[in-house]
Amino acid sequence: MTIHRTVRTALQALRRNPMRALLTTLGIVIGVGAVIAMMEIGNGSSSAIKKSIASMGANTILILPGTAASGGVSFGSGSVMTLTPQDYEAILRECPSVSSAAPMVRARTQVVYGNRNWVPSAIAGTTPSFLEVRDWMDLSEGEVFSDRDVLNANKVCMLGQTLVRELFQGESPVGKEIRIKNVSFRVVGVLGAKGANMMGSDQDDILIAPWTTIKYRISGSTLTMTNQSSSTSETSSTVNTLSKLYPGSQQSLYPVKSEIQAADNPMPVRFTNIDQILTAAATSEEIPEAIEQITATLRERHRIRQDEAEDFTIRDMTEMTKTLSSTTKLMTNLLLCVALISLLVGGVGIMNIMLVSVTERTREIGLRMAVGARARDILRQFLVESVVLCLVGGGAGILLGHGGSQLVRLFLNWPVENSPGAIAAAVLVSAAVGIIFGYYPAWRASRLDPIEALRYE
Amino acid sequence: MALIELKQIFKTYHIGNMRVPVLKGVSLQIAAGELVALMGTSGSGKSTLMNILGCLDRPTSGEYWLNQKEVGRFSADDRANLRNRSMGFVFQSFNLLARASALENVIMPLSYATDTISDREARRRGREMLGRVGLDDRLDHEPSQLSGGQQQRVAIARALINRPPVLFADEPTGNLDSNTSSEVLRMFQELNREDGITIILVTHDPMVAQHADRIIRISDGVIVDDVGYRIEQKPQAVIAGRISDSGDIS
Numbered sequence: 088m089t090i091h092r093t094v095r096t097a098l099q100a101l102r103r104n105p106m107r108a109l110l111t112t113l114g115i116v117i118g119v120g121a122v123i124a125m126m127e128i129g130n131g132s133s134s135a136i137k138k139s140i141a142s143m144g145a146n147t148i149l150i151l152p153g154t155a156a157s158g159g160v161s162f163g164s165g166s167v168m169t170l171t172p173q174d175y176e177a178i179l180r181e182c183p184s185v186s187s188a189a190p191m192v193r194a195r196t197q198v199v200y201g202n203r204n205w206v207p208s209a210i211a212g213t214t215p216s217f218l219e220v221r222d223w224m225d226l227s228e229g230e231v232f233s234d235r236d237v238l239n240a241n242k243v244c245m246l247g248q249t250l251v252r253e254l255f256q257g258e259s260p261v262g263k264e265i266r267i268k269n270v271s272f273r274v275v276g277v278l279g280a281k282g283a284n285m286m287g288s289d290q291d292d293i294l295i296a297p298w299t300t301i302k303y304r305i306s307g308s309t310l311t312m313t314n315q316s317s318s319t320s321e322t323s324s325t326v327n328t329l330s331k332l333y334p335g336s337q338q339s340l341y342p343v344k345s346e347i348q349a350a351d352n353p354m355p356v357r358f359t360n361i362d363q364i365l366t367a368a369a370t371s372e373e374i375p376e377a378i379e380q381i382t383a384t385l386r387e388r389h390r391i392r393q394d395e396a397e398d399f400t401i402r403d404m405t406e407m408t409k410t411l412s413s414t415t416k417l418m419t420n421l422l423l424c425v426a427l428i429s430l431l432v433g434g435v436g437i438m439n440i441m442l443v444s445v446t447e448r449t450r451e452i453g454l455r456m457a458v459g460a461r462a463r464d465i466l467r468q469f470l471v472e473s474v475v476l477c478l479v480g481g482g483a484g485i486l487l488g489h490g491g492s493q494l495v496r497l498f499l500n501w502p503v504e505n506s507p508g509a510i511a512a513a514v515l516v517s518a519a520v521g522i523i524f525g526y527y528p529a530w531r532a533s534r535l536d537p538i539e540a541l542r543y544e
Numbered sequence: 545m546a547l548i549e550l551k552q553i554f555k556t557y558h559i560g561n562m563r564v565p566v567l568k569g570v571s572l573q574i575a576a577g578e579l580v581a582l583m584g585t586s587g588s589g590k591s592t593l594m595n596i597l598g599c600l601d602r603p604t605s606g607e608y609w610l611n612q613k614e615v616g617r618f619s620a621d622d623r624a625n626l627r628n629r630s631m632g633f634v635f636q637s638f639n640l641l642a643r644a645s646a647l648e649n650v651i652m653p654l655s656y657a658t659d660t661i662s663d664r665e666a667r668r669r670g671r672e673m674l675g676r677v678g679l680d681d682r683l684d685h686e687p688s689q690l691s692g693g694q695q696q697r698v699a700i701a702r703a704l705i706n707r708p709p710v711l712f713a714d715e716p717t718g719n720l721d722s723n724t725s726s727e728v729l730r731m732f733q734e735l736n737r738e739d740g741i742t743i744i745l746v747t748h749d750p751m752v753a754q755h756a757d758r759i760i761r762i763s764d765g766v767i768v769d770d771v772g773y774r775i776e777q778k779p780q781a782v783i784a785g786r787i788s789d790s791g792d793i794s
Contacts, residue, residue: 092655103643454639457600458653458702459628461621537600541635 090471097472100448107440108476114436115480115520116487118429119513123488125422126509128495131502133418137371140414144284145404146371147220148185148378150178150364150385153398168360169389169398172298175364177388182366182380184373189217191363192298194306199266200254207250208292210267212301213365218278220367229261229276232297240299245276247293270304272296298361371412374403430516433480434524441473441528452532453540466533473525474518481517485510546573546609547709547742548597553606553616555592566592567603568765574744576709579736581745581756589765591714594746598631598712599623611709628656632703636715638695640687640702647683650674650701657706673701677731693724700731704741711735711743717752729755 101108152169154161175190192212197204211217215231218224232243244265251260260274281290368377378401385391385399445452452465460468489505496503555567566589574580584590595601596608599615600623608616615626627633640649651670654661661669674680677697687695696716703711713732717725733755735741745756753759758772 089660092660096655099644099648103641450639451641454635454641455652455656456624457598457627457633459624459656459706461624461656463621464624464656538595541600541639 093467093471094475096468097475100468100472101476104444107444111437111440112476112480112483114433115430115477115517116433116484118426118433119481119484119517120487120491121429121484122422122426122513123485123506123509124491124495125425125488126506127489127492127503128501129418129422130504130506130509131492131496133415134504135502136414136418140410141222141371144221145410146186146368146374147404148366148368148374148381149402150174150366150381151400151402152360152362153396153400167398170361170364172359172361174385174388175361177384178364178366178381181384182377184368184377184380185366186369187216187219188364188366189213189220190298190361191217191365192301192306193362194267194301196268196305198250198254198294200260200263203254203256205250205253207247207294208289210294210296210301210305212296212298212306214298217295217365220365222367223278223281225279227277227279228259229274232275232295237297237299240297240303242270242272242296242300242304243275244272244294244296244300245278246274247278247295248280248291249289250292250294251277267294268305272300302359302361378403426516430520434520437473437477437520438524438528441469441525442531444472445469445528445532448532449535449540449543452535453537453543456535456537457541462533465535466529469529469532470522470525473529474521477517477521477525478514481513484517485513488513547576547578547611548572548574549607549609550597551607551609553593553596553603553608555589555596555601556604566765567596569606570762570765570767572760572767572770574742576742577736577740579733579743579745579755579757581747581753581759582762583747583750583753583759584762585748588762590746590748590762593762594712594714594744597744598633599627624656625658628653628658628706630708630710632700632706632708632711634696634699634703634711634713634716636718638687638692638699638719640695640698642687645684645686646674646679646690646698646701647671649687649698650705653702653705669705670701673705674698676704677701691724692720693727696720696724696728697731700728700735704735709742711741712746713743714746715748716745717747717749725752 150170152167154167170190172190175188178185179188190213194210194212195206195208196210197206198210214237215234218231226245227248229245232241232245235241236243244267246254246260246265254260254265255263260277263274264271265274266272278291278293278295284290366377366381368374381401382397386397389398391397455465455468489510492503495501550570550572553567553570554565557564557566570589570593582590582594592601596603596616599610599618602623603616606616607614610626611630615623618626641652644652647667647670650673651666654666654669671680671683674683677700679694679697679701682690682694682698685694687698690698696719711732716732717728720728729752732743732745736743743756745752747753756772758770760767761769761771
């Protein structure tokens with residue numbers, strides 16, 4: 088018996104009792120529909136969760152200058168100045184897994200507006216791509232300073248929500264001038280609220296300005312002066328020629344040139360360091376690759392030999408990434424459980440009705456055997472029937488589930504993501520359910536004795 | 545040489561620990577082209593005998609030769625093929641597939657044939673067979689839209705679709721009124737006479753058995769009477785004469 092004839096026989100048999108076929112397959116329809124809808128909605132929420140965790144900075148990779156050590160005493164990370172703006176440009180250029188990068192120059196000092204002042208927990212000198220790295224693209228007011236502002240070291244800045252609240256008290260800060268260490272900055276934009284980070288520190292307590300401005304106009308003289316009280320006295324200490332004697336004094340930015348060097352090359356060597364480079368991997372899965380690429384790039388640029396230690400440190404948000412992947416895994420497993428249970432229920436329904444159908448059609452089976460159907464023909468017929476039922480149910484379920492998730496998207500505005508994998512799996516699984524749960528009834532049918540079956544009332 | 549030859553057929557059923565002998569040594573020969581009635585009261589073993597003749601069941605012991613082949617020892621699959629190829633069955637309760645057209649019912653056995661034929665050829669043959677039983681205008685009717693006699697004729701067409709040499713009819717008129725009964729029986733006679741199909745009628749009704757050339761009576765698992773057995777040895781003309789005689793009786 089050819090397979091297409093078997094399929095046609097099965098379709099005829101199902102057509103003979105369309106209502107029952109419909110009810111039988113309802114279990115599969117609902118099961119597959121639920122799976123598809125759950126997968127689409129689940130994928131949507133999962134990527135929304137991923138996105139929000141990523142916005143907390145899960146994809147960020149922090150590059151810090153290395154450690155200086157003297158006589159076995161380490162000074163901790165950041166104690167040497169080895170990172171340059173050129174490093175940052177090179178990383179952006181040469182690491183394909185890095186989606187964006189921003190240099191960071193940090194300062195901690197007082198910000199003054201009118202008669203109010205505040206010391207933000209971070210004054211970040213950076214480029215506009217900082218906002219991209221931190222996934223902080225929504226501004227509540229104004230606009231982002233430009234790359235041109237960075238090139239020209241323009242005195243512009245953006246404020247975080249906390250700073251705005253403390254300094255402006257309901258006024259709009261955009262266009263106003265604030266002072267940082269007696270340098271006047273024009274406020275061009277206000278960042279959207281971000282709240283506290285995972286460690287509980289306020290991320291909105293921040294001022295962002297072009298890194299060149301911070302570097303050359305603010306921290307150029309106070310790189311290590313993060314202490315506000317020392318900062319106030321700092322203006323006087325700059326003129327104090329004895330300040331170099333003290334450990335808190337500022338380190339030299341420029342390598343000391345010999346007289347001959349100075350004579351040979353009258354141009355000043357402008358060595359600029361930056362405090363950190365903040366980069367973001369394209370996806371959380373690409374973080375290890377991104378770290379590898381950054382390491383290779385920086386080792387090459389810093390001319391570090393194979394056996395030498397690196398003069399920089401790379402940190403990623405392992406903890407957050409772990410949370411992220413465990414959340415996703417949990418979600419997927421949960422969905423899988425629901426899917427399996429609903430398909431199991433659907434399969435039991437199929438088996439139940441197929442058994443009823445075999446009993447009901449005992450005479451038909453007897454007749455088919457009498458006119459020459461072999462046991463395997465009967466087995467195949469019932470198996471194909473149940474597979475056809477399941478596939479039709481699966482198809483209807485896919486449409487139902489997809490429609491359902493689209494409705495959810497339209498009316499509840501939940502994030503929904505199409506999942507072709509789930510659809511392919513649904514087709515395969517419904518065929519498998521048809522075979523597994525159809526096998527026993529089909530086997531029972533094929534084992535019937537034709538004489539008994541013909542006489543069955 | 546006989547088309548069908550049974551040699552000392554025994555059939556014993558086991559119900560629990562009880563052995564119930566149903567056939568106790570049945571031997572008979574049926575030649576090609578005979579119209580035989582198998583008669584007996586219920587419980588006489590005639591149905592069991594028919595099941596064995598129809599290769600639906602196997603004898604406990606004894607030999608069954610069909611067309612010079614010992615089919616009593618065939619495997620289930622081989623018997624299925626044999627039934628498909630060389631036997632047709634007509635049942636008391638028609639056993640048509642509900643919600644399937646007459647044509648679909650008729651061509652159903654073709655899908656189990658080992659030599660597959662095209663769908664078009666199958667439908668052509670099905671229409672031809674339905675025409676043969678006088679139902680060319682009922683091709684697309686479902687069994688529920690047909691009268692009992694028409695349904696039984698569809699069943700006959702189905703039994704003949706594979707052009708088998710032997711046709712088994714188990715109480716073919718049991719569910720029909722007397723008019724349609726004689727109509728169906730006349731059709732059997734016609735098929736026997738014109739197409740040379742060997743027909744074995746199982747019945748308890750003497751009126752039905754009268755339509756046959758030969759009546760084998762079974763009682764308590766043995767053949768007690770075999771009227772008309774010598775027909776086989778008679779010239780063909782006489783056979784035809786007898787058939788027309790019995791035709792008049794009905």
